[in-house]
Amino acid sequence: MFKIPLFKAFEKDTWIKPFLKQYKRSLYLALFLGFMTFFCAGALMFVSGYLISRAASIPENILLIYIPIVLTRAFGIGRPVFRYIERLTSHNWVLRLTSTLRLKLYTVLEKDAIFFKRNFKIGDILGLLAEDINHIENLYLRTVFPTIIAWILYAFVVIGLGFYSLWFALVMALLLFVVVFVFPLYSVLLNGARQEKEKQLKNALYTDLTDNVMGVSDWIFSQRGTDYVTSYVANEQQLYDIQNELRKFNRIRNFLLQLYFGLIAISLILWTSQRFVGDHGGAANWIAAFVLSLFPLIDAFAVLPDAAQETNIYKDSLERLNGLAEKAEVSPTTLPEAAALDLRIKQVSFSYPNETKNVLDQLDLVIPQGEKMAILGRSGSGKSTLASLIRGDLTPTKGSVELAGIPTNQLGDSISDTIGVIQQTPYLFRTTILNNVRLGNEAASEAEVWDVLDRVGLKTLVEQLPEGLQTMVDEAGLRFSGGERHRMALARILLKDTPIVLLDEPTVGLDPITEQALIDTFFSQLSDKTVIWITHHLQGIDQMQRVIFIENGKLELSGSPQELFETSSRYRKLKSIDEGR
CATH class of the missing domain: 1.20.1560.10 (ABC transporter type 1, transmembrane domain)
Incomplete structure (x- = not known):
């Protein structure tokens, strides 16, 4: 029955x-x-x-x-x-x-x-x-x-x-x-x-x-x-x-x-x-x-x-x-031309379906165009959820996340023209290196591809391969090291030329030397862009203009690395642990 x-x-x-x-x-x-x-x-x-x-x-x-x-x-x-x-x-x-x-x-x-x-x-x-x-x-x-x-x-x-x-x-x-x-x-x-x-x-x-x-x-x-x-x-x-x-x-x-x-x-x-x-x-x-x-x-x-x-x-x-x-069934909108690409997070609260606890709780934040900002917080604090809200993958339960005055969840596929993402494990497809990099811009010429590979430090490596840009990449790109896969992902971003780049813990699992070299490459090549860096690591944090801490869905600390080092004992302790002191 x-x-x-x-x-x-x-x-x-x-x-x-x-x-x-x-x-x-x-x-x-x-x-x-x-x-x-x-x-x-x-x-x-x-x-x-x-x-x-x-x-x-x-x-x-x-x-x-x-x-x-x-x-x-x-x-x-x-x-x-x-x-x-x-x-x-x-x-x-x-x-x-x-x-x-x-x-x-x-x-x-x-x-x-x-x-x-x-x-x-x-x-x-x-x-x-x-x-x-x-x-x-x-x-x-x-x-x-x-x-x-x-x-x-x-x-x-x-x-x-x-x-x-x-x-x-x-x-x-x-x-x-x-x-x-x-x-x-x-x-x-x-x-x-x-x-x-x-x-x-x-x-x-x-x-x-x-x-x-x-x-x-x-x-x-x-x-x-x-x-x-x-x-x-x-x-x-x-x-x-x-x-x-x-x-x-x-x-x-x-x-x-x-x-x-x-x-x-x-x-x-x-x-x-x-x-x-x-x-x-x-x-x-x-x-x-x-x-x-x-x-x-x-x-x-x-x-x-x-x-x-x-x-x-x-x-x-x-x-x-x-x-x-x-x-x-959603009709995407588009960004106004020549608009200032400021991100505004207005009193945002978010909880997942069938859950009563808010992952984010009345978070208020402004990220001006061109700012370099790091988001720190322990697992479950809400930083990854915030990244999804910024990308428009999630809709706030309350409040809004706006890019140039438009809610990011209304931008649809066009948001990829504005916000590029490098994740923990960038995926390379079973096709040529040329096609993998051209995912950022299918109309790019080979000269433009060589240019971005040079900027991310992969040109010499690719030139030494027997077939160069036509070299086939195996499934998931496992023939390349973690650092090389991240540099390939950065090359896609540079070819796409998005004004905002979201780095979602891209250095996880890398050794300290490779991590520092990758961080230096990221910030030297993204100097003219808005960078939002989600990390639990403080290595390279001094290159950021602002650092925020999210704890239990709330904004606990915010300031430049120098200000936080001078005023926050918690920040100094985390930095000491990260540096092995």
Whole structure:
């Protein structure tokens, strides 16, 4: 039985409903074959019970048991055949549906990729891609198909019994109503909330683990690795507690369900023993037939409680998929020409969906065009979220982040013409060096590419390669060192000539000598640009005009390196640690 919120999710659905009509013939065929599978299973036991009892009563004529023998063979063959064809049909239907959904999903993501991260962390994105389409697949295989087939069987059994006894058909309708509707509703009401909570905890753990693994260097540098492990273990224990409650409830419910099936079997025995009385073991013939036919039908009805309580998971997936399409429909704006490219962060607060704690809390900041600013803070302080807000990947919960008076989340793809980003691990594609550098400007000439390679200190290296600019780069650029990959990323930025450059911890994992050389190259080549440097390292910090500290989402310290060294004991301590003193 479906929970009402799932119906509400279907009412506004634009992902699933259009394909139900498109593939309706396969859907109807799968439901018919599923019904025939259980019909043959029940009929096989019915005829077998009659045949065994009739044969034991010494029939006067072999013809009295010949037809049951033939029917036993027919239903015995029909059950696995229908089951096999039903599996092929239903899985083919679902795979066709989900393959179309995946194509639609990737089309939406590719079309509006710049807007996608506004309302999701990286872990959320991976969860959407990895889980939600699979949940839609399970919605049909584990909930819709079994539920509809069980409803058809319910109607068939009641109508069939009505030919023998109207009053017992009504009794059986009431007994099976409890199995088909009451137990599933009971599971939804008592266990549905736990199952929804389980999924939320899984999503939170998946998101936190993904984001923190990617920022593991922050935890190590801030010496808070133990804090993260403790926090993660506590959240994981909460998930285990919920799962234990789910398992305990399911065990008790399944035990009660089996007892209830026993009650139905006893009712059939009592009814058949009174209803079918005759000579030559007539009562025994029908008692065995009716009672044995019940047991295959138990398999059809027993799955309904689990199917019903999982609807909360499917409802959430439907809402996330439909919400994705709504978020993607954004019309980007453009920056006014010759505008001063000042960044203004106005009373910005931000929290991720399903989280009450603000990652950033009323942050107020102005970054004039041409300023060199470093953002420091421990892992989880909000500096990476601030970078995403500046790039327009996220939308503030409150306040605004504006570039030349335009909110950055409204600039769309055009923001890449203004803000260039060098991340912790720049990616090089499996193509030539020339094509990798030209990602910054596809129209650039080879002379311009050589010029930027010279500026970043890679010209000699590339010249020494047998094929020069035409040298193929292996997947992810692993033939180059970390410092060389960062210089390649800088060459792209210089070729793009963006007025603002965001350095998102680009020196993580480099040795001190390579790190210092890379920092010198960055700031010598970006001297005429706005530079926003996110770092947990203070090496090279004296080259910045301003340094800010973000702590628990708030701006704690702000000033030039010299001012902070003179006025902040915390800054002096961090600098001493960083310098190894």
